Amino acid sequence: xxxxxxxxxxAIAVRAARTCRSLGxxxxxxxxxxxxxDTHAAWAHHxxxxxGYGLPDTYDSAERVLYAVxxxxxxxxxxxxxxxxxxADFVAGLEALGVTFVGPxxxxxxxxxxxxxxxxxAHRIGVPVLPHASARGRDEVLARVREVGLPAVLKPExxxxxxxxxxxxxAEDVERALVAGGADTSWYxxxxxxxxxxIGVTLAVDHHxxxxxxxxxxxxLVADGLKLLEASPVQGVGADTLAALxxxxxxxxxxxxxRNVMTVEFIVGPDRYYFxxxxxxxxxxxxxxERQTGVDLVGLQLRIARGEHISPDDVRVDxxxxxxxxxxxxxxxxxxxxxxxxxxxxxxxxxxxxVSYAWSVDPQRPVTYELILAQALADGTDRPAAxxxxxxxxxxxxxxxxxxxxxxxTQRLNDEC
Numbered sequence: 001x002x003x004x005x006x007x008x009x010x011a012i013a014v015r016a017a018r019t020c021r022s023l024g025x026x027x028x029x030x031x032x033x034x035x036x037x038d039t040h041a042a043w044a045h046h047x048x049x050x051x052g053y054g055l056p057d058t059y060d061s062a063e064r065v066l067y068a069v070x071x072x073x074x075x076x077x078x079x080x081x082x083x084x085x086x087x088a089d090f091v092a093g094l095e096a097l098g099v100t101f102v103g104p105x106x107x108x109x110x111x112x113x114x115x116x117x118x119x120x121x122a123h124r125i126g127v128p129v130l131p132h133a134s135a136r137g138r139d140e141v142l143a144r145v146r147e148v149g150l151p152a153v154l155k156p157e158x159x160x161x162x163x164x165x166x167x168x169x170x171a172e173d174v175e176r177a178l179v180a181g182g183a184d185t186s187w188y189x190x191x192x193x194x195x196x197x198x199i200g201v202t203l204a205v206d207h208h209x210x211x212x213x214x215x216x217x218x219x220x221l222v223a224d225g226l227k228l229l230e231a232s233p234v235q236g237v238g239a240d241t242l243a244a245l246x247x248x249x250x251x252x253x254x255x256x257x258x259r260n261v262m263t264v265e266f267i268v269g270p271d272r273y274y275f276x277x278x279x280x281x282x283x284x285x286x287x288x289x290e291r292q293t294g295v296d297l298v299g300l301q302l303r304i305a306r307g308e309h310i311s312p313d314d315v316r317v318d319x320x321x322x323x324x325x326x327x328x329x330x331x332x333x334x335x336x337x338x339x340x341x342x343x344x345x346x347x348x349x350x351x352x353x354x355v356s357y358a359w360s361v362d363p364q365r366p367v368t369y370e371l372i373l374a375q376a377l378a379d380g381t382d383r384p385a386a387x388x389x390x391x392x393x394x395x396x397x398x399x400x401x402x403x404x405x406x407x408x409x410t411q412r413l414n415d416e417c
Contacts (some may be wrong), residue, residue: 001075001076001100001301001305001306002025002026002075002076003025003026003027003028003072003073003075003076004016004020004025004026004027004028004073004074004076004077004078004102005027005028005030005048005068005069005072005074005076005077005078006020006027006029006030006040006044006078006080006301007030007059007065007077007078007079007080007084008030008032008059008078008079008080008082008084008085009031009032009035009037009038009040009059009080009369009388010037010040010359010360010369010370010372011023011040011078011358011359011360011372011375012080012081012082012282012358013029013030013040013043013044013276013360014039014040014043014288014360015080015298015358016078016080016298017029017040017043017044018043019296019298019299019302019325020078020091020302021043022299022320023228023299023302024074025302026045026046026050027043027044027045028044028045028046028047028072028074028342029041029043029044029046029047029048030048030050030059030065030068031047031048031049031050032049032050032052032053032058032369033049033050033051034052034053034058034369035058035368035369036365036366036368036369037360037361037362037365037367037368037370039360039361039362040133040360046072046125048068048071048072048183049068049069050067050068051063051064052064052345053115054369055369055371058340059082059084059126059369060082060083060084060087062084062087062089062090062093065077065084065090066093066094066097069094069097070097071098074099074211075099075100075102075104076099076100076101076102076305077094077099077100078102078298078301079101079102079103079281080281080282080284081281081282081283081284081286082281083132084102085103085280085281085282086109086111086112086113086279086280086281087109087360088106088107088110088113089106091103091104091105091106092106095219099191100306101305102260102301102302102304102305103260103280103281103301103305104110104256104257104258104259104262104280105257105259106216106261106374107257108228108256108257108258108259108280109280109412111256111260112256112277112278112279112280113158114157114158115155115158115159115188115277116132116134116156116157116188118256118275118278119132119188119190119263119275120276121252121255121256122255123170123275124255125251125252125255126251127248127251127252127275128272128274128275129271129272129274129275130193130267131147131148131149131190131191132188132189132190132191133147133148133149133189134157134186134188134189134274135186135187135189136184136185136186136187137183137185138175138178141154141174141178141187142171142174143327144187144189145168145171145174145189148189148190148191149191150168150169150170151167151168151169151191151192151194152167152168152174152189152190152191152192153165153166153167153168153189153190153192154166154168154174154177154181154188154189154229155187155188155189155190156181156185156186156187156188156307157186157187157188158186164177164180164181164225165225166180166281167192167288168192173190190349193267193269195269195270196267196268196269197219197237197267197268198218198219198222198265198266198267198268198276198412199216199217199218199234199237199245199262199265199268199273200213200216200217200218200219200264200265200266200279200283200285201213201216201245201246201249201264201265201266202214202216202217202261202262202263202283202285202286202289202391203246203249203250203253203261203262203264203291204260204261204262204297204300204301204304204310204322205250205253205254205258205260205262205304206259206304206308206309206310207256207259207304207307208309210309210310210311210312211253211254211312212300212310212312212314212395213246213274213312213315213317214261214289214293214295214297214315214317215232215233215288215289215292215293215317215319216232216233216234216242216245216246217230217231217232217233217234217283217285217288217323218230218231218234218235219367220231220324220412220416221408221409221412223405223408224331224332226325226327226329226405227284228324228326228327228405228408229324229326229327229412229413230284230285230288230324230331230408231323231324231325231383231386231416232258232285232288232289232292232311232319232326233292233322235383237268241273242266244273245266245268245273248264248266248275249264249266252264252275252278253278258278258280259283259304260280260301260304260305261281261283261286261297261300261301261304262279262280263278263279263283264277264278264279265277265278265279269314281321282297282298283374284327284372285325286298287325287358287375287377288325288377288379289317291323291377291379292317292318292319292321292323293315293316293317293318294316294318295314295315307344307348320381321379322379322380322381322382322383322385322386323377323378323379323386324377324378324379324383324386324387324389324390324416325375325376325377325390326375326376326390326394326409326413327372327374327375327376328372328373328374328375328376328399328404328405328406328409329371329372329373329404329405330370330372330373330403330404331400331402331403331404331405332370333403334402334403335371342366342367342401342402343366343401344361344363344367344373344399344400344401344402345400345401346363346398346399346400346401347361347363347398347399347400347401348397348398349374349376349393349395349399350392350393350395350396352389352392352393352396354378354379354380354387354389355377355378355389355390355392355393356376356377356378357374357375357377358374358375358376358377359373359374359375361373361374367402373399373402373404374399376390376393377390378393378402383416384416384417387413387416387417388413388417390413391410391413391417394406394409394410394413395410
Protein backbone atom coordinates (compact mmCIF):
# COMPACT_ATOMS: atom_id res chain seq x y z
CA UNK A 1 0.00 0.00 0.00
CA UNK A 2 2.18 2.79 -1.30
CA UNK A 3 0.23 4.18 -4.25
CA UNK A 4 -3.50 4.84 -3.77
CA UNK A 5 -6.09 5.45 -6.46
CA UNK A 6 -8.83 7.64 -4.99
CA UNK A 7 -11.86 6.30 -6.82
CA UNK A 8 -14.22 9.14 -6.04
CA UNK A 9 -14.53 12.88 -6.49
CA UNK A 10 -15.48 16.14 -4.72
CA ALA A 11 -15.05 16.67 -0.96
CA ILE A 12 -14.35 13.06 0.02
CA ALA A 13 -11.65 12.76 -2.65
CA VAL A 14 -9.99 15.92 -1.33
CA ARG A 15 -10.14 14.58 2.21
CA ALA A 16 -8.71 11.20 1.20
CA ALA A 17 -5.83 12.83 -0.68
CA ARG A 18 -4.97 15.00 2.31
CA THR A 19 -4.93 12.05 4.69
CA CYS A 20 -2.83 9.97 2.29
CA ARG A 21 -0.32 12.81 1.96
CA SER A 22 -0.04 13.06 5.75
CA LEU A 23 0.83 9.33 5.80
CA GLY A 24 3.44 9.69 3.04
CA UNK A 25 1.36 7.76 0.49
CA UNK A 26 1.41 8.51 -3.23
CA UNK A 27 -2.02 9.28 -4.71
CA UNK A 28 -3.70 9.25 -8.09
CA UNK A 29 -6.98 11.07 -8.59
CA UNK A 30 -9.70 9.56 -10.75
CA UNK A 31 -11.18 12.20 -13.05
CA UNK A 32 -13.90 12.04 -15.67
CA UNK A 33 -12.81 13.85 -18.81
CA UNK A 34 -16.23 15.54 -18.82
CA UNK A 35 -16.27 16.53 -15.14
CA UNK A 36 -16.63 20.31 -14.97
CA UNK A 37 -15.86 20.32 -11.23
CA ASP A 38 -12.63 18.30 -11.07
CA THR A 39 -11.11 20.47 -8.34
CA HIS A 40 -10.21 17.35 -6.33
CA ALA A 41 -7.50 16.48 -8.86
CA ALA A 42 -5.25 19.28 -7.60
CA TRP A 43 -4.81 17.48 -4.26
CA ALA A 44 -3.34 14.28 -5.73
CA HIS A 45 0.14 13.56 -7.10
CA HIS A 46 -1.19 12.14 -10.38
CA UNK A 47 -4.40 11.99 -12.39
CA UNK A 48 -5.97 9.23 -14.46
CA UNK A 49 -8.84 10.05 -16.79
CA UNK A 50 -11.95 7.99 -17.48
CA UNK A 51 -14.02 8.55 -20.58
CA GLY A 52 -17.80 8.68 -20.61
CA TYR A 53 -20.41 11.10 -19.40
CA GLY A 54 -22.34 10.92 -16.14
CA LEU A 55 -21.62 9.08 -12.92
CA PRO A 56 -22.75 5.62 -14.13
CA ASP A 57 -20.34 5.76 -17.08
CA THR A 58 -17.37 7.24 -15.21
CA TYR A 59 -16.83 7.30 -11.43
CA ASP A 60 -19.42 4.56 -10.79
CA SER A 61 -18.41 2.31 -13.69
CA ALA A 62 -16.63 -0.79 -12.36
CA GLU A 63 -15.31 -1.65 -15.82
CA ARG A 64 -13.84 1.78 -16.55
CA VAL A 65 -12.38 2.30 -13.10
CA LEU A 66 -10.74 -1.13 -13.22
CA TYR A 67 -9.20 -0.11 -16.54
CA ALA A 68 -7.92 3.06 -14.84
CA VAL A 69 -6.45 0.94 -12.04
CA UNK A 70 -4.50 -1.16 -14.54
CA UNK A 71 -3.24 1.93 -16.39
CA UNK A 72 -2.16 3.85 -13.30
CA UNK A 73 -0.15 1.05 -11.67
CA UNK A 74 -1.58 1.63 -8.19
CA UNK A 75 -1.53 -1.07 -5.52
CA UNK A 76 -4.56 0.12 -3.55
CA UNK A 77 -7.96 1.71 -4.21
CA UNK A 78 -9.74 4.02 -1.77
CA UNK A 79 -13.45 4.47 -2.69
CA UNK A 80 -14.75 6.84 0.00
CA UNK A 81 -18.53 6.57 -0.17
CA UNK A 82 -20.79 6.09 -3.15
CA UNK A 83 -22.03 3.13 -5.13
CA UNK A 84 -18.56 1.92 -6.17
CA UNK A 85 -17.66 1.51 -2.50
CA UNK A 86 -20.28 -1.26 -2.24
CA UNK A 87 -19.92 -2.76 -5.72
CA ALA A 88 -19.02 -6.43 -5.21
CA ASP A 89 -18.14 -6.95 -8.89
CA PHE A 90 -15.68 -4.06 -8.75
CA VAL A 91 -14.01 -5.42 -5.62
CA ALA A 92 -13.83 -8.89 -7.16
CA GLY A 93 -12.00 -7.31 -10.10
CA LEU A 94 -9.49 -5.69 -7.75
CA GLU A 95 -9.00 -8.98 -5.91
CA ALA A 96 -8.23 -10.69 -9.23
CA LEU A 97 -5.62 -7.99 -9.94
CA GLY A 98 -4.06 -8.33 -6.49
CA VAL A 99 -4.92 -4.71 -5.67
CA THR A 100 -5.92 -3.85 -2.10
CA PHE A 101 -9.42 -2.43 -1.60
CA VAL A 102 -10.03 -0.16 1.37
CA GLY A 103 -13.28 -1.78 2.37
CA PRO A 104 -14.96 -5.19 2.75
CA UNK A 105 -14.34 -8.19 0.54
CA UNK A 106 -16.37 -8.91 -2.60
CA UNK A 107 -18.09 -11.85 -0.84
CA UNK A 108 -19.16 -9.70 2.13
CA UNK A 109 -20.41 -6.90 -0.13
CA UNK A 110 -22.34 -9.39 -2.27
CA UNK A 111 -24.21 -10.63 0.80
CA UNK A 112 -24.84 -7.13 2.14
CA UNK A 113 -25.92 -5.89 -1.30
CA UNK A 114 -28.92 -8.20 -1.53
CA UNK A 115 -31.61 -6.87 0.80
CA UNK A 116 -33.32 -10.26 1.00
CA UNK A 117 -30.11 -12.23 1.61
CA UNK A 118 -28.92 -9.70 4.20
CA UNK A 119 -32.16 -9.87 6.17
CA UNK A 120 -32.15 -13.68 6.08
CA UNK A 121 -28.54 -13.73 7.29
CA ALA A 122 -29.41 -11.39 10.17
CA HIS A 123 -32.43 -13.52 11.04
CA ARG A 124 -30.30 -16.69 11.18
CA ILE A 125 -28.10 -15.22 13.91
CA GLY A 126 -31.09 -14.10 15.96
CA VAL A 127 -31.22 -10.41 15.09
CA PRO A 128 -34.88 -9.26 14.93
CA VAL A 129 -36.27 -8.63 11.43
CA LEU A 130 -39.60 -7.37 10.10
CA PRO A 131 -42.01 -9.52 8.06
CA HIS A 132 -40.60 -9.52 4.53
CA ALA A 133 -40.65 -11.19 1.12
CA SER A 134 -39.04 -11.02 -2.32
CA ALA A 135 -40.91 -11.00 -5.63
CA ARG A 136 -40.66 -10.24 -9.33
CA GLY A 137 -43.53 -9.37 -11.65
CA ARG A 138 -46.86 -7.72 -10.91
CA ASP A 139 -48.87 -10.75 -9.77
CA GLU A 140 -46.15 -12.10 -7.49
CA VAL A 141 -45.46 -8.68 -5.96
CA LEU A 142 -49.15 -8.10 -5.22
CA ALA A 143 -49.42 -11.55 -3.65
CA ARG A 144 -46.37 -11.02 -1.42
CA VAL A 145 -47.63 -7.57 -0.38
CA ARG A 146 -50.89 -9.17 0.74
CA GLU A 147 -48.91 -11.66 2.82
CA VAL A 148 -46.72 -9.01 4.44
CA GLY A 149 -49.66 -6.63 4.87
CA LEU A 150 -50.10 -2.94 4.20
CA PRO A 151 -48.53 -0.53 4.78
CA ALA A 152 -45.39 -2.00 3.23
CA VAL A 153 -42.08 -0.74 1.89
CA LEU A 154 -41.09 -1.75 -1.63
CA LYS A 155 -37.41 -1.52 -2.57
CA PRO A 156 -35.40 -2.77 -5.53
CA GLU A 157 -33.60 -5.76 -4.03
CA UNK A 158 -30.21 -4.58 -5.24
CA UNK A 159 -30.87 -0.85 -5.17
CA UNK A 160 -28.35 1.59 -3.76
CA UNK A 161 -29.34 4.31 -1.31
CA UNK A 162 -32.94 5.40 -0.84
CA UNK A 163 -33.82 5.96 -4.47
CA UNK A 164 -36.92 4.20 -5.86
CA UNK A 165 -38.09 3.20 -2.38
CA UNK A 166 -41.89 3.32 -2.09
CA UNK A 167 -44.02 3.32 1.05
CA UNK A 168 -47.21 1.62 -0.15
CA UNK A 169 -50.36 2.23 1.85
CA UNK A 170 -52.71 0.98 -0.84
CA ALA A 171 -52.78 -1.35 -3.85
CA GLU A 172 -52.63 1.76 -6.06
CA ASP A 173 -49.32 2.73 -4.42
CA VAL A 174 -47.95 -0.72 -5.23
CA GLU A 175 -49.04 -0.39 -8.87
CA ARG A 176 -47.31 3.00 -9.16
CA ALA A 177 -44.09 1.56 -7.71
CA LEU A 178 -44.15 -1.30 -10.20
CA VAL A 179 -44.55 1.08 -13.13
CA ALA A 180 -41.74 3.34 -11.88
CA GLY A 181 -39.40 0.43 -11.20
CA GLY A 182 -39.84 -1.33 -14.52
CA ALA A 183 -40.87 -4.85 -15.45
CA ASP A 184 -37.48 -6.48 -14.77
CA THR A 185 -37.02 -5.22 -11.22
CA SER A 186 -36.66 -7.74 -8.43
CA TRP A 187 -38.45 -6.31 -5.39
CA TYR A 188 -37.82 -6.63 -1.69
CA UNK A 189 -40.98 -6.09 0.35
CA UNK A 190 -40.98 -5.29 4.05
CA UNK A 191 -43.63 -4.40 6.61
CA UNK A 192 -43.70 -0.65 7.26
CA UNK A 193 -43.90 0.66 10.82
CA UNK A 194 -45.86 3.90 10.85
CA UNK A 195 -44.01 4.95 14.02
CA UNK A 196 -40.32 4.33 13.51
CA UNK A 197 -36.84 5.76 13.56
CA UNK A 198 -33.81 4.84 11.49
CA ILE A 199 -30.71 4.43 13.66
CA GLY A 200 -27.30 3.63 12.25
CA VAL A 201 -24.57 2.00 14.30
CA THR A 202 -21.15 2.74 12.83
CA LEU A 203 -18.24 0.48 13.65
CA ALA A 204 -14.92 -0.66 12.32
CA VAL A 205 -13.66 -4.24 12.27
CA ASP A 206 -10.01 -5.02 11.61
CA HIS A 207 -8.71 -8.17 9.94
CA HIS A 208 -8.03 -9.70 13.35
CA UNK A 209 -11.76 -9.54 14.21
CA UNK A 210 -11.47 -6.60 16.60
CA UNK A 211 -14.65 -4.50 16.72
CA UNK A 212 -14.18 -0.76 17.23
CA UNK A 213 -17.37 1.21 18.09
CA UNK A 214 -17.63 4.56 16.28
CA UNK A 215 -20.97 5.88 17.55
CA UNK A 216 -24.63 5.89 16.62
CA UNK A 217 -26.74 8.41 14.75
CA UNK A 218 -30.35 8.93 13.73
CA UNK A 219 -31.97 10.39 10.65
CA UNK A 220 -33.97 13.54 11.43
CA LEU A 221 -35.04 14.47 7.91
CA VAL A 222 -35.33 12.33 4.79
CA ALA A 223 -36.71 13.58 1.46
CA ASP A 224 -36.71 11.87 -1.94
CA GLY A 225 -34.76 9.01 -0.37
CA LEU A 226 -31.97 11.39 0.73
CA LYS A 227 -30.81 11.80 4.34
CA LEU A 228 -30.73 15.57 4.69
CA LEU A 229 -30.24 15.85 8.43
CA GLU A 230 -28.62 13.44 10.89
CA ALA A 231 -27.72 13.73 14.55
CA SER A 232 -25.63 11.91 17.14
CA PRO A 233 -25.98 10.69 19.82
CA VAL A 234 -29.42 9.13 19.53
CA GLN A 235 -32.06 10.58 21.85
CA GLY A 236 -35.22 9.08 23.30
CA VAL A 237 -33.98 5.49 23.14
CA GLY A 238 -33.12 3.65 26.33
CA ALA A 239 -29.54 2.77 27.24
CA ASP A 240 -30.33 -0.95 27.24
CA THR A 241 -31.78 -0.77 23.72
CA LEU A 242 -28.77 1.17 22.42
CA ALA A 243 -26.42 -1.37 23.99
CA ALA A 244 -28.38 -4.17 22.30
CA LEU A 245 -28.17 -2.36 18.95
CA UNK A 246 -24.39 -2.08 19.30
CA UNK A 247 -24.08 -5.75 20.17
CA UNK A 248 -26.28 -6.86 17.27
CA UNK A 249 -24.42 -4.59 14.84
CA UNK A 250 -21.16 -6.28 15.85
CA UNK A 251 -22.78 -9.72 15.41
CA UNK A 252 -24.01 -8.77 11.93
CA UNK A 253 -20.57 -7.52 10.91
CA UNK A 254 -18.94 -10.73 12.04
CA UNK A 255 -21.57 -13.00 10.47
CA UNK A 256 -21.31 -11.16 7.14
CA UNK A 257 -17.50 -11.24 7.22
CA UNK A 258 -17.34 -7.45 6.97
CA ARG A 259 -14.05 -5.69 7.55
CA ASN A 260 -13.07 -2.00 7.62
CA VAL A 261 -15.65 0.73 8.39
CA MET A 262 -19.38 0.13 7.99
CA THR A 263 -22.81 1.08 9.32
CA VAL A 264 -25.49 -1.37 10.37
CA GLU A 265 -28.92 0.28 10.25
CA PHE A 266 -31.95 -0.61 12.32
CA ILE A 267 -35.62 0.35 12.33
CA VAL A 268 -36.55 1.24 15.91
CA GLY A 269 -40.24 1.12 16.78
CA PRO A 270 -42.07 2.00 20.00
CA ASP A 271 -41.18 -1.28 21.73
CA ARG A 272 -38.74 -3.20 19.50
CA TYR A 273 -36.00 -2.75 16.93
CA TYR A 274 -35.37 -4.59 13.68
CA PHE A 275 -32.44 -5.04 11.30
CA UNK A 276 -32.74 -2.82 8.22
CA UNK A 277 -29.55 -3.08 6.14
CA UNK A 278 -25.77 -2.85 6.04
CA UNK A 279 -23.84 -0.03 4.39
CA UNK A 280 -20.39 -1.52 3.94
CA UNK A 281 -18.61 1.79 3.42
CA UNK A 282 -17.56 5.02 5.07
CA UNK A 283 -20.78 6.83 6.05
CA UNK A 284 -21.62 10.28 4.75
CA UNK A 285 -21.73 11.29 8.41
CA UNK A 286 -18.16 10.14 9.08
CA UNK A 287 -17.14 13.54 10.40
CA UNK A 288 -19.65 13.22 13.24
CA UNK A 289 -17.86 10.05 14.35
CA GLU A 290 -14.56 11.89 14.04
CA ARG A 291 -15.81 14.68 16.30
CA GLN A 292 -16.92 12.16 18.92
CA THR A 293 -13.83 9.95 18.79
CA GLY A 294 -11.01 12.27 17.76
CA VAL A 295 -9.96 9.64 15.20
CA ASP A 296 -9.25 10.29 11.52
CA LEU A 297 -11.63 7.70 10.03
CA VAL A 298 -10.02 7.79 6.59
CA GLY A 299 -6.68 7.09 8.25
CA LEU A 300 -8.32 4.32 10.30
CA GLN A 301 -9.65 2.74 7.11
CA LEU A 302 -6.18 2.74 5.58
CA ARG A 303 -4.65 1.22 8.71
CA ILE A 304 -7.19 -1.60 8.71
CA ALA A 305 -6.69 -2.25 5.00
CA ARG A 306 -2.95 -2.47 5.68
CA GLY A 307 -3.65 -5.27 8.17
CA GLU A 308 -2.91 -3.37 11.38
CA HIS A 309 -4.40 -4.50 14.64
CA ILE A 310 -6.55 -1.72 16.13
CA SER A 311 -7.03 -1.79 19.87
CA PRO A 312 -10.55 -0.82 21.03
CA ASP A 313 -8.85 1.05 23.87
CA ASP A 314 -7.48 3.49 21.26
CA VAL A 315 -10.99 4.72 20.38
CA ARG A 316 -13.45 6.24 22.84
CA VAL A 317 -16.85 7.59 21.75
CA ASP A 318 -17.78 10.82 23.53
CA UNK A 319 -21.58 10.56 23.56
CA UNK A 320 -21.82 13.74 25.63
CA UNK A 321 -20.78 15.65 22.48
CA UNK A 322 -23.88 16.30 20.37
CA UNK A 323 -23.30 16.54 16.64
CA UNK A 324 -25.69 17.54 13.89
CA UNK A 325 -25.04 17.53 10.15
CA UNK A 326 -27.08 19.06 7.31
CA UNK A 327 -26.52 18.03 3.69
CA UNK A 328 -27.32 20.25 0.75
CA UNK A 329 -28.15 17.55 -1.80
CA UNK A 330 -28.87 18.73 -5.31
CA UNK A 331 -32.60 18.23 -5.85
CA UNK A 332 -33.36 15.17 -8.06
CA UNK A 333 -35.42 17.35 -10.41
CA UNK A 334 -32.28 19.37 -11.10
CA UNK A 335 -30.31 16.18 -11.77
CA UNK A 336 -33.06 15.05 -14.13
CA UNK A 337 -31.84 17.73 -16.55
CA UNK A 338 -28.45 16.00 -16.80
CA UNK A 339 -26.09 16.59 -18.55
CA UNK A 340 -27.03 20.28 -18.25
CA UNK A 341 -27.62 20.35 -14.49
CA UNK A 342 -27.02 24.05 -14.20
CA UNK A 343 -24.95 26.90 -12.90
CA UNK A 344 -24.75 28.24 -9.38
CA UNK A 345 -25.68 31.91 -9.43
CA UNK A 346 -24.21 32.40 -5.98
CA UNK A 347 -22.40 30.04 -3.62
CA UNK A 348 -21.18 31.41 -0.32
CA UNK A 349 -21.01 29.40 2.91
CA UNK A 350 -21.10 31.60 5.99
CA UNK A 351 -18.08 31.65 8.28
CA UNK A 352 -19.93 30.64 11.45
CA UNK A 353 -17.96 29.83 14.58
CA UNK A 354 -18.47 26.21 15.57
CA VAL A 355 -19.58 25.08 12.09
CA SER A 356 -17.39 23.24 9.60
CA TYR A 357 -18.17 22.42 5.98
CA ALA A 358 -17.27 19.68 3.54
CA TRP A 359 -17.42 21.01 -0.01
CA SER A 360 -15.32 21.43 -3.13
CA VAL A 361 -17.56 23.37 -5.51
CA ASP A 362 -16.17 26.07 -7.78
CA PRO A 363 -19.18 28.37 -8.36
CA GLN A 364 -17.55 29.77 -11.50
CA ARG A 365 -17.82 26.43 -13.27
CA PRO A 366 -20.93 24.63 -14.56
CA VAL A 367 -22.34 21.96 -12.27
CA THR A 368 -22.83 18.52 -13.81
CA TYR A 369 -21.75 15.80 -11.35
CA GLU A 370 -22.50 17.41 -7.99
CA LEU A 371 -24.85 15.22 -5.89
CA ILE A 372 -24.02 17.13 -2.71
CA LEU A 373 -23.11 20.80 -2.81
CA ALA A 374 -22.05 20.99 0.83
CA GLN A 375 -22.33 19.43 4.28
CA ALA A 376 -22.56 21.61 7.38
CA LEU A 377 -21.55 20.12 10.73
CA ALA A 378 -21.69 21.50 14.26
CA ASP A 379 -21.44 20.09 17.75
CA GLY A 380 -22.53 21.35 21.14
CA THR A 381 -23.32 20.39 24.68
CA ASP A 382 -26.81 19.33 23.58
CA ARG A 383 -28.70 18.86 20.33
CA PRO A 384 -30.54 22.23 20.39
CA ALA A 385 -27.18 24.02 20.68
CA ALA A 386 -25.80 22.17 17.65
CA UNK A 387 -29.04 22.77 15.72
CA UNK A 388 -28.91 26.50 16.40
CA UNK A 389 -25.37 26.68 15.03
CA UNK A 390 -26.24 24.85 11.81
CA UNK A 391 -29.38 26.96 11.36
CA UNK A 392 -27.41 30.15 11.87
CA UNK A 393 -24.85 29.02 9.30
CA UNK A 394 -27.45 28.10 6.67
CA UNK A 395 -29.44 31.28 7.18
CA UNK A 396 -26.29 33.34 6.63
CA UNK A 397 -25.18 31.33 3.59
CA UNK A 398 -26.24 31.87 -0.01
CA UNK A 399 -26.71 28.99 -2.41
CA UNK A 400 -28.65 30.22 -5.44
CA UNK A 401 -29.29 28.71 -8.83
CA UNK A 402 -29.82 25.08 -7.84
CA UNK A 403 -32.38 23.72 -5.41
CA UNK A 404 -30.77 21.91 -2.51
CA UNK A 405 -33.39 21.58 0.28
CA UNK A 406 -32.26 24.60 2.33
CA UNK A 407 -35.85 25.55 3.27
CA UNK A 408 -36.80 22.01 4.29
CA UNK A 409 -33.67 21.62 6.40
CA THR A 410 -34.14 25.00 8.09
CA GLN A 411 -37.74 24.19 8.99
CA ARG A 412 -36.71 20.92 10.58
CA LEU A 413 -33.89 22.64 12.46
CA ASN A 414 -36.45 24.98 13.98
CA ASP A 415 -38.06 21.94 15.60
CA GLU A 416 -34.72 20.84 17.05
CA CYS A 417 -33.86 24.27 18.46
